[in-house]
Amino acid sequence: MTTSNLSIEQLASFYLSGIPGYEDVQHFISIPFCVFYLIGIGGNCTVLHIIHTDKSLHEPMYYFLAMLSLTDMGMSISTLPTVLRIFWFDAKQIEMNICIAQMYFIHTFSLMESAVLLAMVFDRCVAISDPLRYSSKLTPQCVVCIGVFIIIRCSTVLPVVLVRIPTFSFCHSHVLSHSCLHQDVILLACSDISFNVLYGLFVVAFYWGVDSLGIFLSYTFILHSVLCIASRGGKLKALSTCVSHICAVLVLYVPMIGLSSVHRFAKHFSSIIHITMAEPVSSTGSQPNYL
Template sequence: MSDSNMTYFTNPSTFILLGIPGLEWAHVWISIPFCIIYAIAFLGNFTIMFIVKTEPSLHEPMYYFLCMLAICDLGVSSSTVPKTLSIFWFNAREINFNACFTQMFFFHCFTVVESGVFVAMAFDRYVAICNPLRHSTILTNSVVAKIGLGVVIRGFMIVLPQPLLARQWPYCRTNVIPHTYCEHIAVVKLACANSNISSSFGLFQAFFVAGLDLFLIAVSYTQILRAIFRLPTKDAQIKTFVTCGSHLCAILVSYVPALFSYLSHRIGQNVPLYFHILIANVYLLVPPMLHPIIYGVRTKQIQDRLLQVIAHKGT
């Protein structure tokens, strides 16, 4: 067989991220709210971690998990947003082949770990409300550390096969990714081989993680609601339920945009591409910005410590 009849697959050294196709003319304007939201998320999550670290009364399981949530929020947004802004501001569209899959891994890993943190927080609320006298003996610092480590290892093990598998496909058709970051589906669609295994694994991963974690959260809150309704007075019921309000708000803020983004990508075939990409970026930006605001507004201990820090700096 002659060389002319043979096909050689060679992967590109770089991918080209287009940003938001169809809205290139608005990249600079879109970058303004993106940058503001990212700055608020960055400052807010670091503030939460600083307050918990410096306030001994906040050295409790709930706030340790809150710090883990803040780290995940920073990881999710910081693994993608700086590159997105460089595309918008400097037209820096190139990303190294290996760097693309590294970004894919960290983004998805932080997302899965964050989902696990929500389950841990739900378990903490379950123990605090259903077994309040045993809370400190069940959730010791050692147990909290083991739960945190388990959540991280789970995220690592679930996500690692995704970029490793995607990296094995030959990318010979084009190196242009119509997205602002190396999102899994956007990348594997470029493969010039049958990448159904990658697509199926990504689908399984999404349903397995979201389905399992939401089920565990639902079980925890079913038990919590049963315990609340057994309380003797309505005031006690309301007061106890309010303690879970921040966690429930944070869950909704995280899962609703993610579900909307996923459904618009899988079902909304007639939806413009730029809409898919904007929704995907909303999922990256809005929850990390809102989580510290939710906990800051609804948690009196955090409010009091923050006011002390501000007052001290003002003197």
């Protein structure tokens, strides 16, 4: 009876490896990770406070920036409990239901972040290409509708594959390298994961692919509109309004591409490299959305 109960418990749980070989000093290792989290959460709270209190910032561009800050905070908070449990209490076991919930929030906020960046560049495209009708096109009601659409679009796509995970049999190792991510969990399953793999590829192509293409095309229109401006000062002023958004895009996509490259083309590297790259990225709200 004891053996049977233990087997059921193991099947219903996963184990996070932390940083192998550094268990004795993981309390000290937790310090820089906590600093990353504090910087990310504190910075986003500051942005939200300034936008809320400064009436001059109650414009579509800053509303979208507030949305981006909220998604960044959601991303950080999704991984924070797991990281702290490992480093502070050496609690590496995580129940399957909790793991699936964490997986949902990590990937959902990642999709939302990409969608908000697309909405932000659309805002800049309208402001530069058609400035006279900017306020009439992007009204507060329009911004609210875009925000609601982003939430519905990104929060309803993942349950289709996540509800299948509890039905899988996991006869391989139950050890995960870091946070619960869909691509890591399904690789441990002995069941047929073809649907999850194909659906994951569809989500990546349809969501991240469409968002990336939309951002690229929007900047193409922005560049065309800027080149049509006669004065050099006008061109610089128009481009300067896009600098912050370009930085936000780079902060999201550069870590995502870098970590994706490590996972796919540097699998022979030490697991420490994969883990130490993944944790700071997730703590600053740029966790890649591998599905």
